[in-house]
Amino acid sequence: MSNLLEVRALCKTYATGPNRVEVLAGIDLELESATTTALVGASGAGKSTLLHLLGALDRPSSGTVSFRGEDIFRKSDRELAFFRNKSIGFVFQFHHLLSEFTALENVMMPALIARTARDKARATAEELLDDVGLSHRLGHRPGELSGGEQQRVAIARALALSPELLLADEPTGNLDMKTSEGVHALLAELQQKKGLTLVVVTHNERLAAAMGRTVRLVDGRLE
Numbered sequence: 001m002s003n004l005l006e007v008r009a010l011c012k013t014y015a016t017g018p019n020r021v022e023v024l025a026g027i028d029l030e031l032e033s034a035t036t037t038a039l040v041g042a043s044g045a046g047k048s049t050l051l052h053l054l055g056a057l058d059r060p061s062s063g064t065v066s067f068r069g070e071d072i073f074r075k076s077d078r079e080l081a082f083f084r085n086k087s088i089g090f091v092f093q094f095h096h097l098l099s100e101f102t103a104l105e106n107v108m109m110p111a112l113i114a115r116t117a118r119d120k121a122r123a124t125a126e127e128l129l130d131d132v133g134l135s136h137r138l139g140h141r142p143g144e145l146s147g148g149e150q151q152r153v154a155i156a157r158a159l160a161l162s163p164e165l166l167l168a169d170e171p172t173g174n175l176d177m178k179t180s181e182g183v184h185a186l187l188a189e190l191q192q193k194k195g196l197t198l199v200v201v202t203h204n205e206r207l208a209a210a211m212g213r214t215v216r217l218v219d220g221r222l223e
Helices: 047-054 077-087 103-113 118-131 147-158 177-194 205-210
Strands: 003-016 019-032 036-040 062-067 088-091 165-169 197-201 213-218
Touching (some): 003 047, 019 047, 036 047, 036 205, 047 197, 103 147, 118 147, 147 177, 165 177, 177 197, 177 205
Parallel strands (some): 036 197, 036 213
Antiparallel strands (some): 003 062
8 A cells, every 4th residue: 555645743832812722743744545543642643733734724833744755735725625526524512504595506506616527527426416315305405305415415415526544523523323323334434435545533442443454642742
């Protein structure tokens, strides 16, 4: 296997008034293609910050994140946005679906923003919603869906542009145990089917145990 991501000496510091808070303190990490990793640790350990840096949602204070050998933070903001939209999918604890649009329209949205032909965007969205077990709910708006169904739509939307890397931040943190188990199984199935590199931030021990590898953050450093 080749490495999809290589992280070297990654640091992130925030200014809070006159003080500076070091959230990440020199992270080194390698992620192989088509593997699964759980990122665990206490609240405030820096898990979400690290995930945001892996996904180019924020820039580090120092250090590098290389995607297939290329330091992504050498890119301009515009280049970085294009890279992020094309290569990375995101799933968050709260689904962030657009309430006025249907499930199908929500999943089509990333492709339409990327100027994919509407017919192609629709066909891909229908296939993804079938993959997540919601082919019978295409025309339903988020308010007409259960919490688990909304998260499944969010997962389908994250895969709309066929990313290589899927980053999930507490994807079951807002769900009951039974619904969480269904989302766990779905993530595992999609990772296998699509050959994704999957990184999950989670406090859920069962979800972490299902990943191929577990990485623990303690006070901004990896154990």
